[in-house]
Every structure is written in C-alpha cells, then in structure tokens.
Amino acid sequence: MSNKFLTLDQETIIALSTPKGSGAIAVIRLSGDDSFEIVDKVSRLSANKKIINCETHTIEHGFIVNNKTNSIIDEVLFFIMRAPRTFTGQNTIEISCHNNSFIIENIINESILAGARLAKLGEFTQRAFLNGKIDLVQAESINDLIHAQTELAVKKSMLQVKGSLSNFILEIEESLLYILALTEGSFEFFEQEVQDLDINNLIKNNINNLLEKLNNLKNNFNVQQQIKNGIKISLIGLVNAGKSTLFNSILGHDRAIVTQVAGTTRDVIESSLYKNGNFWQLTDTAGLRETNDVIEKEGITRSLEQAEISDIILLVVDSSCKLTKEQIKIYKQIIDKYKQKIIFVANKFDIKDSTEILNYLKTVFDVNFLPVSGKNKFGVNLLEIEIENIIQKNFAELRSPFLLNKRQLNLIIELIDGIKFIENNLLKNFEYEIVAHHVKSLLESVLELTGKNVNEKMLDKIFKDFCIGK
Numbered sequence: 001m002s003n004k005f006l007t008l009d010q011e012t013i014i015a016l017s018t019p020k021g022s023g024a025i026a027v028i029r030l031s032g033d034d035s036f037e038i039v040d041k042v043s044r045l046s047a048n049k050k051i052i053n054c055e056t057h058t059i060e061h062g063f064i065v066n067n068k069t070n071s072i073i074d075e076v077l078f079f080i081m082r083a084p085r086t087f088t089g090q091n092t093i094e095i096s097c098h099n100n101s102f103i104i105e106n107i108i109n110e111s112i113l114a115g116a117r118l119a120k121l122g123e124f125t126q127r128a129f130l131n132g133k134i135d136l137v138q139a140e141s142i143n144d145l146i147h148a149q150t151e152l153a154v155k156k157s158m159l160q161v162k163g164s165l166s167n168f169i170l171e172i173e174e175s176l177l178y179i180l181a182l183t184e185g186s187f188e189f190f191e192q193e194v195q196d197l198d199i200n201n202l203i204k205n206n207i208n209n210l211l212e213k214l215n216n217l218k219n220n221f222n223v224q225q226q227i228k229n230g231i232k233i234s235l236i237g238l239v240n241a242g243k244s245t246l247f248n249s250i251l252g253h254d255r256a257i258v259t260q261v262a263g264t265t266r267d268v269i270e271s272s273l274y275k276n277g278n279f280w281q282l283t284d285t286a287g288l289r290e291t292n293d294v295i296e297k298e299g300i301t302r303s304l305e306q307a308e309i310s311d312i313i314l315l316v317v318d319s320s321c322k323l324t325k326e327q328i329k330i331y332k333q334i335i336d337k338y339k340q341k342i343i344f345v346a347n348k349f350d351i352k353d354s355t356e357i358l359n360y361l362k363t364v365f366d367v368n369f370l371p372v373s374g375k376n377k378f379g380v381n382l383l384e385i386e387i388e389n390i391i392q393k394n395f396a397e398l399r400s401p402f403l404l405n406k407r408q409l410n411l412i413i414e415l416i417d418g419i420k421f422i423e424n425n426l427l428k429n430f431e432y433e434i435v436a437h438h439v440k441s442l443l444e445s446v447l448e449l450t451g452k453n454v455n456e457k458m459l460d461k462i463f464k465d466f467c468i469g470k
C-alpha cells in the first residue's frame with residue numbers, strides 16, 4: 001500500500017551510497033523521475049545511445065563529462081533501473097565510479113548542475129516507504145542491519161527487512177480487529193445476560209492472549225538490546241583486586257593503567273572487542289572502598305552505576321589474601337543486588353593456587369569462584385568461555401525473530417497499558433461501547449508502528465537516524 005497521503009517530493013536526489021574512504025570503487029545513486037534525463041546530460045555512453053532509451057535493469061559502460069570544459073571526469077558503469085521495480089519505487093541509476101573524493105565530488109556537482117539535489121539523511125529509504133515498497137519497521141530494520149553489532153543482530157535485522165516484525169504487528173492488528181468485532185457485535189446482545197457473559201469471556205481470553213504476546217516482547221527488550229548493540233560487561237571489585245590487569249588481559253593490550261597503588265583507576269574505562277560474532281563492551285571501573293577522597297568517591301559512584309547497567313558483572317576478588325569483614329560487606333552488597341548477572345572471579349590465583357582459597361570464598365559468599373590470574377593469563381580463557389555461555393543463554397531465551405527499537409518498544413508499552421486499562425476497568429462493567437472506542441484508538445497505535453498512520457514530522461525524525469546515501 002502506498003502512503004499517498006504524505007507528500008512525496010518528486011525531485012531527483014543524489015548521494016554517495018558507499019562509505020567514504022579507501023577502496024577501488026564507489027557507488028553514487030540517483031533516484032527520481034528525472035534521473036535518466038539528468039544523467040544523460042552529464043554522461044556519454046560507449047554504446048553511443050541515451051540512458052533514457054536503455055532497457056531497465058541493464059548496465060552500460062561510459063563516461064561522466066564536465067559540460068563546461070567538455071573533459072572526462074571518470075570512466076564509469078551505469079546500472080539503470082526503471083520504476084517501479086527499484087528500491088525506492090522511482091527511476092534509479094547507480095553510477096559505479098573510481099573511489100576518489102575529487103571524482104565523487106565532481107560527479108555529484110555535475111549532476112546537481114544538471115538538476116539533481118543532494119539527498120537528505122535516509123531519504124532513499126524514506127522514498128521506498130512513501131512509495132509503499134516497504135513499511136516503516138522494514139525501513140528501520142535496514143538502518144539496524146547497517147549498524148548491527150553482532151552476527152545475530154544481522155540475522156534478525158535481515159528477517160525484519162523481509163517482514164518478520166511487520167507480520168507480527170499484522171497479527172496484533174488482526175487480534176484487535178477481532179476484539180473490536182466482538183465488542184461491537186455484543187451491543188445487540190446487551191439484554192441477554194447469558195450471551196453477554198459468553199462474549200465477555202471470549203473478549204477476555206482474546207485480550208489475555210494478546211497481553212501475553214506483547215508482554216513477552218517487552219520483557220525481552222533488554223536481551224534484544226544486547227543482541228543489537230553488544231553486551232555490556234563490567235569488572236567490579238575492591239581496590240587492588242586486579243581488575244585493570246584482568247581487563248587488559250581480556251582485551252589483549254594494555255589499555256588501563258596498572259600499579260600496586262590501591263585506587264589507581266579513578267574513572268570508568270571502556271573498550272570493545274569482537275568475540276565469536278558478538279560485540280563485547282568491556283568496562284574497567286574504580287575499585288570499591290570507603291574513602292574521603294572526592295575524586296575517588298565520584299569514581300566509585302560511577303562503578304556502581306556501571307554495575308547497574310551492565311549485562312554481565314565480573315566480580316573480581318583478590319584471592320591471595322583473606323578479606324576483612326568490611327570488605328566482605330562491600331562484596332555482599334553487590335551480590336545481593338545483582339547475583340543473577342555476576343561471574344565470580346578469584347583473581348591472583350598465581351600467588352596461592354589452592355583449593356583451600358576457593359573453599360574459603362565458597363563459605364563466605366556461598367557461590368563458586370572461577371580461579372584466574374590476570375597477570376599470567378591463567379584461567380582467562382575459561383572465563384571468556386563462561387561469559388560466552390551466559391551470552392548464549394540470554395540469547396537462547398529470546399526466540400522472537402525480530403528486534404525492537406525504542407520507538408517500537410514505546411508503542412508496544414502504550415498498547416499493553418491500553419489493553420490492561422480495557423481489561424481492568426471497562427470489561428468488568430460490560431461497557432462495550434467504550435471498549436470499542438478504546439480498541440479503535442489502540443488500532444491507531446498499531447498502525448503507527450508500521451507507519452500506515454504517521455505524520456510527516458515523525459517520519460523525518462525516524463529517517464534522521466539514517467546515514468546519507470541510505
């Protein structure tokens with residue numbers, strides 16, 4: 001379905017579609033009714049014909065020329081695609097040229113002189129949406145696909161581009177339409193109590209099923225974010241426990257400063273790495289302890305914030321010496337709050353490697369510690385496997401073939417609240433006319449998800465997240 005109610009500006013747009021930087025070839029894309037005429041003005045085909053007369057979906061060899069000086073700017077290939085069988089639904093040409101910033105600039109400038117204009121952020125995808133080639137969630141998925149940080153996110157975004165989330169939303173839309181039909185149908189049975197009760201139950205069951213589906217989606221959002229943006233892993237522990245040493249050891253280079261002075265790390269240090277197709281956002285933090293030092297205090301506040309927002313905490317304990325009561329208390333506070341996402345690490349195991357130490361830690365904290373040495377890398381491999389296992393476990397729990405973004409999540413939450421309101425307030429009192437009214441407004445929110453019901457301002461906001469040339 002095309003979204004004709006939104007204005008689609010018909011100007012021909014142009015942008016570099018490949019990333020700036022080194023590489024042999026760059027692709028410049030034009031889209032719009034006049035693409036062929038415009039490129040004809042700035043080009044000369046080897047086959048001595050005009051692009052406007054070429055077959056659709058063919059490639060032609062030729063040159064881009066400077067009209068003023070009549071000199072050749074570059075030798076290029078033209079990929080000619082006629083509407084509507086194109087990504088944007090409009091006449092499209094992709095010019096494959098040599099990847100040199102002067103050449104690219106000249107080709108774009110010449111085309112602008114010939115009648116094109118520079119594309120805005122995400123404007124190609126926006127046109128694909130406005131021409132009904134894709135819906136809004138598919139458009140957003142293209143952006144997600146480009147920015148996907150993990151292999152799994154690539155797979156999910158790809159499914160989404162193909163319509164997995166759109167199909168889910170369609171199911172929601174159908175469920176709501178069914179509930180609407182039931183409520184509207186029930187006006188007629190208003191006097192007959194038995195039928196009324198049956199219908200009431202039927203509506204209730206349908207509402208419950210819908211709520212379950214939506215709630216699952218909402219609850220999975222955290223894991224979805226991990227798949228999308230990578231997994232936040234932070235090293236938390238007392239001063240001098242060896243966090244920075246272990247951090248460097250996992251990263252494979254000396255990123256954080258390590259000294260024997262307690263309180264060396266004063267701020268959150270972030271670094272990322274790819275492991276088995278996953279993106280780890282690793283953070284080293286300031287060691288925890290009681291202190292009056294203002295800077296250190298602020299550092300510790302930040303460490304605790306990291307613990308809160310992390311997906312996985314590596315709780316690092318110096319296993320070479322016994323802990324004081326105070327120190328145990330500090331660790332226990334973290335454990336009480338975040339036990340589910342902690343990996344317990346007995347560091348400096350090279351100093352005293354005995355099961356006695358592990359037993360001691362087990363008695364104190366009632367959990368098993370993984371022995372490692374950040375210094376000589378003993379056990380670091382096993383620790384990484386343990387991290388990977390937790391990631392896989394988290395990901396396995398998420399069965400949905402799509403990932404939401406914040407806009408979509410907010411609309412899902414809106415839907416959940418609206419449905420709950422119907423269930424708790426209206427259905428009990430058999431107020432079907434009001435129920436119908438509310439279901440209708442929920443349907444509007446659903447349409448907003450796929451973009452069948454969005455205004456231009458919102459669209460601009462969504463497409464602003466895209467890069468130029470997309």
Ligand SMILES: Nc1nc2c(ncn2[C@@H]2O[C@H](COP(=O)(O)OP(=O)(O)OP(=O)(O)O)[C@@H](O)[C@H]2O)c(=O)[nH]1
Pocket residue numbers: 238239240241242243244245246257258259260261262263264265266285286287288347348349350351372373374375376
């Ligand atoms: N023997 C041994 N020493 C270690 C190990 N890890 C760290 N150390 C030493 O312990 C001291 C503190 O190490 P850091 O990595 O700076 O400890 P930290 O936890 O980051 O300390 P703060 O930043 O002060 O909180 C340094 O002298 C390190 O060389 C280890 O696995 N074995």
Ligand SMILES: [Mg+2]
Pocket residue numbers: 243244245256257264265284285286287
């Ligand atoms: Mg440190």
